[in-house]
Amino acid sequence: MDPALFRGLTQRRLPRRELLRSAGLGAGLLGFSALLGACGIAGSASREGSDVNWDSFWAQQRKTGVLNFANWPLYIDTEHGRSQSLALFTKATGIKVNYEAVIQNNEPFYATIEPQLAAGESTGYDLAVFTNGWNLTQLIDSNFLVELDHSKLPNFQRYASDLVRNPNYDPGNKHSVTWQTGFTGIAYNTKYIDREITSFDDLADPAFSGHVGMMNDNVELGCAALLHMGVNPEVSTPKDWQESTKWLKKQRRLVSGYYDQSYIQHLENGDTWITQAWSGDVFQANQSGYPHLKFVVPKEGQIVWHDNMVILRGAQNPVSALEWMNFYYTPKIAGIVENWVNYVCPVPEAQRYIMDVLKDPTVANSPLVFPSASIDAVSHGYYVYKDYDEYQQWNDTYNPIIES
Amino acid sequence: MTTIQARIAKEPGSLRRWVSRHSPPYWLSLVGVGWMVLFFLIPLISGLIVSLETGNPVKGYTLTWNWHIYSQIFVHSDIPYTTFFIRSLIYGGSATILCILIAYPMAYYIAFRVSPRWKNSLLLLVLISFFISFVIRTDMWAFVLADQGIVVTTLRHLHLVSANFHILGTAGAVIGGDVYNNLAFMVLPIYVALERIDVRILEAARDLYANSRQTFLKTVLPLSRAGIFAGVLLVFISTVGDPVNSALLGGANTYTIGQAIQDAYLNNQQFNVAAALSTMLMLMLGVIMFIYARIFGTENIENLV
Amino acid sequence: MAAAHREEGSSVRKSGEGAAAVRLEHLTKEFEGSLAVDDLSLELAAGEFFALLGPSGCGKTTTLRMLGGFEKPTSGKIYLGGEDITWTPSYKRDINTVFQSYALFPHLNVFENVAFGLRRKNVDKSEIGRLVEEHLELLGLSGFGRRPSTQLSGGQQQRVALARALVNRPRVLLLDEPMGALDAKIRKTMQVELKRIQREVGITFLYVTHDQDEAMALGDRLAVMRAGRYEDLGAPQRVYDQPATQFVAEFLGACNLLPVTLDHGELRLPDGSLVVARPGTMESTPQLVAQVGVRPEKMSIHAEGDEVVSRSNRLVATVTTITYLGASSEYEFETAWGGHLHVVAQNIDDRHIRLGDRVTVTWGETHGFWLPAPSDVAEVTSADVIMDDEAP
Incomplete structure (x- = not known):
């Protein structure tokens, strides 16, 4: 069997977004029309709850024996269907973990839990993993998340990398701690491209016409254009956004497709020669039969994003969730998870654990998993929308590029 | 009801008259009407209402009878929704026609040319791809049709195509995926229609001087019309609104209305835009199907029952 | 059994002129090892109404289907007016068929059903209109042209099927149990009408049926088939009165079988009395005669004391059953040697026969006919006869 094919089916963090979509589309259209239909749709901000005293909230919580953990598929260490890290957690704390890989993508999962959150009910999950972006901003702005009690997270204080501390989307890590980090840069196939790739300009090289891949995630797409323009997306303005589309429009005729997570298959298969890419995917591809794919940090800079653990309002077991967060932020547990997941580890000291205990130098020595400290200087976050209108403005700016 | 009962009690023979006057067609049609209301009218109207609301997902949406949205979408939008509609109709229409051309010989072969004990196995074969998830088997095609995939490389080795030849990312790939994923929905109703044809009717045609071609054109084809009709409904509706094939097999210029609705709803959370687009899609399909049914006759629908 | 095969065609109209309308030569059809039709040879004269009679599975429908071109013979030949059509496809044969279930085209109206064959033959449009109307009229279907064929009664459907075939003026018309789906009353009228139409159009009819009354009423000649061959063939009256075999005798109606022995060239019943009977169709010597058949209605009953008209054959028997049927009565008798007799008598005068009487x-x-010893071919049960579908 073609290893590409196999990997295509088993690839980590390869949320088959369409899987949910196709099933959800019909039901979703019916559902939201019928349910929310007749006379208006309540907004997420309409819920009260901004005045919670979180100190007394935590004071009232008691330890329970259970944790309900919603994560993305193939996003935790797995050996014969079991996770060693979770088993160690249960052994250490007596907390039993119901781990469910139910998150195919941020938007559909948000759409799934939003009605319960808005109604003030439990979603059935204590812990969920969201990428920084509009949905996470929405969760925070709508008071759908439990504020973290950092006095119970000493390991985060001790071990977390600078990259994941105090992010712009959640100052002071009030609501979230990072599960995994990823970089968005450029990847190319050295079989087809024999020159050095250094810049976003290379995505607009006519020599690669018909073999350029871009992301259909309009945040990634816009950020690439902004970086190309020399603007840090975190501090960009709507004027910059508008300006940056010129390059995207010009570059569009070279583009073979605007892809979701399948972009990496297209790169592996030779449909695309050069593409926007996530570091973790390229690392995994290198390990599984595609050593000729290469990830580069463009000289204009790269994007850094984080998948974050958050505690959902209405959670039945917030203490368990907090305990897991703290437990995860140790070199041992983060190392065990990282050695399997291979994105960017939020605990730099896990590198030594992987090297010395797990004895896997390929992972330990990879700059894609444990980047040098200097990577901070060239990495920029996403723009954080102040409100929905800004988010919509971003959409209106970049969607016409993809949707054409 | 009481007055009716009283009247029936008074005139013994009147019950039958009353029932025969009021019952079968009218009562039975209620089921159909209920079905329509439940599964077509309610979604259509609530979709329409949502489309006329304004607001955002944070503050909520309120009904402001914003009919303007339709002109916004079709006239003043940076996003060419009209193009997506037309493109989707072309994809769906082409896929439907191709499905007929491929499915008919398959169904014919299974219905008439295969010994009965093989029929079930062959029908199962038609359905076998359904044992794998729709998305995954579509994704498989993305591998097969990739530039370095078996199809394109073979064609290149045979020098049948130029080095720049693609399949993936083209409209052809999307239509091909539509055909592949919906073929069974065409094969099965045609098979059922063919299977129901009495072989003696074909013998009668032969007996009455029709050669093979004429027998097919004058009896088999018209007698299987109901199956084709049903297949066309199933395949056309499902392909026009499908977002998956264009997303997985398409490229930069194959964006369809199904994708647009999905992105508007899930990614952009523009519930009103998504609702307006799906309302338009439903209306458009409704009108096309209505015209189609009028042209090809309601008897085809009756024959399906 | 071969001894029983004897053809007889002299009594048929027009049989003298030229080649037979249809000739089957050693026609054989095998289905997965079993013989449906076994070396069958047969001639149909032009313009005759020929009935092929037999129980279910006897091969009559297979014979018809081979003639129609719907089955290929395993061996043998089929001639139509002297021309070998054994391998001619059915659409090129100048033969039309009225199918058992009529097989009307459900998507076409009555007019188009009837016009189907003419259109295939590219007959002139106006001519088609004229011919179709003419045939609708012939079959009493005037004004039905625009009716959907699916909205007709069984009798009407049959008329359409007939019109659809006749309009093409084939040289031979095959009818496969065409009355099978009709109720008894319509059946009677259709029989009369079918006979009339056949005389009017003068086409050779091959009529397949399992109903002996129908075969005798309609056929100029009939053949009784069994196990892929016919056991007797001839004019209905001859076959009825002098059947070739016990099977034929019993298939066409009730029959008393009297065991006989040969004694110095004379036939004797078990009680020693002499029996005089016709050789029938048996071509054999009297040595082979084992039974004498007599139809129940041919026998007369004489009560004790009645004057007995001098008739050639007589025997004494005891009444065991009397069934009064209005117009007639049926009697069962036990003979001196323990055999049973079945007699039907018209109720003309008052009779004073009671159970137990010796008569x-x-x-x-x-009235008596010779029969060979009972054949060893499996008996045909009445259930077989009622089924109208044939193998395969």
């Missing part, structure tokens, strides 16, 4: 039963010398 004399008589019949004429021409």
